[in-house]
Amino acid sequence: xxxxxxxxxxxxxxLFEFLARIGDNALILGHRVSEWCGHAPALEEDIALANTALxxxxxxxxxxxxxxxxxxxxxxxxxxxxxxxxxxFRNILMVERPNGDFGKTLMRQFLYDAWHYLxxxxxxxxxxxxxxxxxxxxxxEVSYHLDRSRDLxxxxxDGTAESHRRMQEALDDLWPYTGEMFxxxxxxxxxxxxxxxxxxxxxxxxxxxxxxxxxxxxTLKKPADGYMHKGGRRGVHTEHLGFVLTELQFLQRGYPGAxx
Amino acid sequence: MTTALHPSVDEVWHWxxxxxxxxxxxxxxxxxxxIRDVGWQDDTLVVTVTPTYSGCPATTVINLDIERxxxxxxxxxxxxxxxxxxxxxxxxxxxEGREKLRAYGIAPPIDGTAADGVLLKRIDxxxxxxxxxxACPRCxxxxxxxxxxxxxxxxxxxxxxxxxxxxxxxxxxx
Numbered sequence: 185x186x187x188x189x190x191x192x193x194x195x196x197x198x199l200f201e202f203l204a205r206i207g208d209n210a211l212i213l214g215h216r217v218s219e220w221c222g223h224a225p226a227l228e229e230d231i232a233l234a235n236t237a238l239x240x241x242x243x244x245x246x247x248x249x250x251x252x253x254x255x256x257x258x259x260x261x262x263x264x265x266x267x268x269x270x271x272x273f274r275n276i277l278m279v280e281r282p283n284g285d286f287g288k289t290l291m292r293q294f295l296y297d298a299w300h301y302l303x304x305x306x307x308x309x310x311x312x313x314x315x316x317x318x319x320x321x322x323x324x325e326v327s328y329h330l331d332r333s334r335d336l337x338x339x340x341x342d343g344t345a346e347s348h349r350r351m352q353e354a355l356d357d358l359w360p361y362t363g364e365m366f367x368x369x370x371x372x373x374x375x376x377x378x379x380x381x382x383x384x385x386x387x388x389x390x391x392x393x394x395x396x397x398x399x400x401x402x403t404l405k406k407p408a409d410g411y412m413h414k415g416g417r418r419g420v421h422t423e424h425l426g427f428v429l430t431e432l433q434f435l436q437r438g439y440p441g442a443x444x
Numbered sequence: 445m446t447t448a449l450h451p452s453v454d455e456v457w458h459w460x461x462x463x464x465x466x467x468x469x470x471x472x473x474x475x476x477x478x479i480r481d482v483g484w485q486d487d488t489l490v491v492t493v494t495p496t497y498s499g500c501p502a503t504t505v506i507n508l509d510i511e512r513x514x515x516x517x518x519x520x521x522x523x524x525x526x527x528x529x530x531x532x533x534x535x536x537x538x539x540e541g542r543e544k545l546r547a548y549g550i551a552p553p554i555d556g557t558a559a560d561g562v563l564l565k566r567i568d569x570x571x572x573x574x575x576x577x578x579a580c581p582r583c584x585x586x587x588x589x590x591x592x593x594x595x596x597x598x599x600x601x602x603x604x605x606x607x608x609x610x611x612x613x614x615x616x617x618x
Contacts, residue, residue, distance in 0.1 A: 228591055228592035231594050231595065231596065232592055232593065232594040235594040235595075235598055236594075238499035238500075238501075239497065239498060239598070240499070241499050242497065242498030242499025243498050243499070246498060246528075316529070317528040317529040318528060320529050320530070320531045321495070321532075322498065323531075324533075324558065324618040325498060325618060328593065328616070328618060332593050332594075
């Protein structure tokens with residue numbers, strides 16, 4: 185079969201954990217971004233946001249689909265998205281932050297895209313071919329996302345007094361949520377040793393460079409690194425995730441097994 | 445049951461070249477470049493399909509359309525197989541497909557311009573290196589500008605002709 189898999193000998197539980205993390209990041213951010221549908225400040229932006237959300241949800245299906253396969257309990261991507269409780273979600277806290285204004289949504293997208301781009305670029309060389317193949321596909325879409333979010337951060341940062349103020353506020357507000365992208369735990373270490381994923385910390389220098397370049401060009405001031413919020417990757421979330429899940433999961437909770 | 449129908453692979457490719465893309469019906473699935481392989485495994489026809497954009501809602505419809513088209517030709521045992529790698533690129537859209545897109549009012553992709561993650565530096569962007577000369581599908585003028593990197597479906601970006609003022613779709617290059 186053309187889709188034959190090369191599965192490195194790693195603990196399936198660790199692999200599931202990683203796949204849930206990357207899949208949940210895409211799912212929750214995709215859901216957040218989709219909340220803009222019909223509400224964006226301009227039609228073109230409304231369409232761009234909806235398309236970005238769609239890409240992320242598409243990637244979620246690939247990641248969570250593989251997670252279910254690795255777990256081997258017969259759970260599909262839909263089961264994982266719609267039937268897990270909040271403490272089972274593994275997304276970073278930044279993606280569950282409420283959207284705020286358009287500037288804040290874009291700033292979050294940019295901070296995330298820059299990291300997502302570097303992560304996928306590295307995952308294209310994963311020793312697990314199934315992961316490498318999904319990364320290859322997603323990388324193209326995310327490169328496209330980063331082009332847009334970076335461009336808009338620069339234009340709004342270096343825009344009017346009001347757009348500049350809003351972008352700086354968004355940056356200051358979101359900065360304490362960026363640290364979680366680069367912390368490693370035992371799962372990361374084990375998978376990184378097997379060449380399945382990169383060490384989270386190894387992406388930091390590249391991320392700093394992309395972010396610093398865009399902020400400088402957008403006349404925005406990079407905040408000082410201080411206390412960093414974390415917990416999402418091990419299932420400890422803010423109250424915001426519960427509200428996201430209430431909406432996201434309502435149909436399957438209210439009408440179990442409902443199909444399209 | 446009658447004896448198993450076993451048409452040649454070439455014939456199946458020809459049938460698939462008549463299945464329209466559900467979003468852009470002027471081009472076929474083979475024009476789009478998403479059919480990666482057709483082959484027989486015993487008495488089962490295996491069609492290997494690669495997705496275009498991972499969230500494209502047309503993917504499910506495409507699979508149904510393939511099954512239906514082959515069933516109409518009398519093929520009952522068909523298996524669709526998804527192949528992610530190599531990842532689909534707009535460079536795979538056929539020459540004929542591009543002409544059909546242009547005639548339909550969608551500017552076809554320019555090869556090798558897919559977002560590859562090479563981040564353009566400020567100087568390159570200011571010098572316009574990222575601005576492609578995309579010809580207006582209505583009047584042919586190259587004086588066009590980007591309205592948005594995204595468009596009405598996951599495969600399109602929005603452009604506008606500054607000569608004839610026509611707003612048009614450009615195929616989103618990945």
